[in-house]
Amino acid sequence: MKEFFQENKKIAKTITEVADLANYLWQKGWAERNAGNISVNLTEMMTETQFELEHYPMFQLERSYEALADLFFFVTGTGKRMRDLAINPMKNACIIKMNKKGNAYHIISMKKRNLYNFRPTSELPTHLAVHNMLVSSGSKNKAVVHTRPNELVAMTQIPKFQTAEMLNKTLWGMHPEAFVFVPRGVYMVPYILPGSHKIADATIKGFENGHDVVIWEKHGAFAVGETVSDAFDMIDILAKSAQIWFMAMQTGNEPEGLNDEQLLELKEAFLKK
Numbered sequence: 001m002k003e004f005f006q007e008n009k010k011i012a013k014t015i016t017e018v019a020d021l022a023n024y025l026w027q028k029g030w031a032e033r034n035a036g037n038i039s040v041n042l043t044e045m046m047t048e049t050q051f052e053l054e055h056y057p058m059f060q061l062e063r064s065y066e067a068l069a070d071l072f073f074f075v076t077g078t079g080k081r082m083r084d085l086a087i088n089p090m091k092n093a094c095i096i097k098m099n100k101k102g103n104a105y106h107i108i109s110m111k112k113r114n115l116y117n118f119r120p121t122s123e124l125p126t127h128l129a130v131h132n133m134l135v136s137s138g139s140k141n142k143a144v145v146h147t148r149p150n151e152l153v154a155m156t157q158i159p160k161f162q163t164a165e166m167l168n169k170t171l172w173g174m175h176p177e178a179f180v181f182v183p184r185g186v187y188m189v190p191y192i193l194p195g196s197h198k199i200a201d202a203t204i205k206g207f208e209n210g211h212d213v214v215i216w217e218k219h220g221a222f223a224v225g226e227t228v229s230d231a232f233d234m235i236d237i238l239a240k241s242a243q244i245w246f247m248a249m250q251t252g253n254e255p256e257g258l259n260d261e262q263l264l265e266l267k268e269a270f271l272k273k
Contacts, residue, residue, distance in 0.1 A: 005095055005109060010045040014228075015074060015089050021145070021228050022076075023086030030147045031082035036220070037121035038228060041131055041142040042072040042095065051097065056106040063125070063197065064103040065132040071098050072108075075120040075127065094118055102132075126200040130224060133204055141224040145231040148220035151242030152235075156188075156217045164188040167215070173257025174241035180270045182234050187211040191218050213238060 005011045018038050025031040076085060076093045085092035095109040110118060121127065123146060130144050155161045161170065168185035172178050187206025192199040194216075203222055206214035213234050214222040221238070225231030248255035258266075 003109065005090070008045060008047060011042055011074075011095075014040055014042065014045065015093075017228055018074065018076075018093065019086050019089045021232055022082040022089075024232075025147050026081075026083040026086065028149075030149050032148070034079050034081050036082055036145075036147040037076045037123050037127065038074075038093075038146070039076070039121075039127040039131065039144045040074045040228065041135070042074050044142075046072050051106070051108055053097070053106050053108075056097075056108045057110065058099070058104055058106045059119070060104045061128070063128075064101060065098065065128050066102045067132045067135040068098045068128060069100050069102040071131075071135070072096070073098075073127075073131065075124065078119045078122045094120060096120060122195040125195070125197050126203050126222065129197075129200040129204050130207060130222070133207055134224065139224075140226050141231075143225050143228040143231050144222065145225070145228055145235065146220060146222045147232075147235060149235055149239035149242070151239050151246060152215060152221055153218065154246070155242050156215060156219075162188065162190070162217060164215075170245060170257065171238050171241040172263060173259075174244040174255065176258065176266055178237050178241040179258070179263055179266050181237050182213060183267070183271055184211050186213045186215045186221075186238065189214060189216050191216070194219060 005015065018040065021038065022031070025036055030036065073096050074093060075096055080092040090109060094107050096105040097108050098105050107118065126146070127144050134141050155167065161167045164185065164187055167188060172185070187209060189199065189202045189206065192202060199216065203214050203216075207224060212224055216222065221235045223231040223235050225234065245255055
């Protein structure tokens with residue numbers, strides 16, 4: 001007998017998209033061991049919304065996410081490897097249903113016994129906080145991707161790039177697409193303990209200020225998008241800029257970058273309302 005997430009074509013397609021991205025992140029070297037996590041709001045895809053929740057494990061949250069009450073999410077698991085998720089997504093990720101108060105969740109893709117002793121990602125506080133903000137604001141974005149792009153993490157190890165102003169100026173300057181596709185730039189979060197509510201709160205500030213990508217200093221990047229591919233694309237473009245910067249530096253020369261006039265020209269050509 002097939003599970004609901006296998007019979008629902010939209011959900012099955014989304015899970016496949018996450019699995020494909022997980023494999024790509026690992027191949028790129030952005031997901032060592034159990035690094036990285038992904039979540040997707042599945043609520044609009046659900047056709048079966050009635051579940052006998054007593055049959056599924058429930059877990060209390062430290063905070064309430066009122067906008068997420070009764071919503072459904074696909075979430076990668078804690079301690080799970082992206083390369084394993086690519087092969088068997090439902091052993092390395094789960095579907096959760098939030099309760100009516102938004103302060104607890106049921107893992108509805110596993111029965112009550114929860115044989116794998118499974119839990120969602122340790123970064124669940126940030127994922128839920130971001131989704132809570134997205135739903136509250138009426139955003140079309142449903143996907144949240146956290147990964148560790150080598151070049152971007154390396155840049156945040158350099159003091160002059162530990163401010164968003166300098167980091168954005170450099171990333172935009174390395175090639176035009178970085179400015180065209182990420183025109184609002186990145187938001188920089190100084191190093192904070194991962195998995196904490198403190199880092200979740202700091203991340204939310206970046207998205208509330210209109211950014212699509214938030215950089216965690218010395219750690220990685222968070223991005224939102226309508227799909228996981230959309231979220232990944234923005235990180236990928238920025239990582240390409242960072243890579244170009246490092247390649248230029250390896251020649252012993254400071255890269256010139258696009259100047260203000262050239263960036264304005266791009267803005268007028270591609271960012272017209």
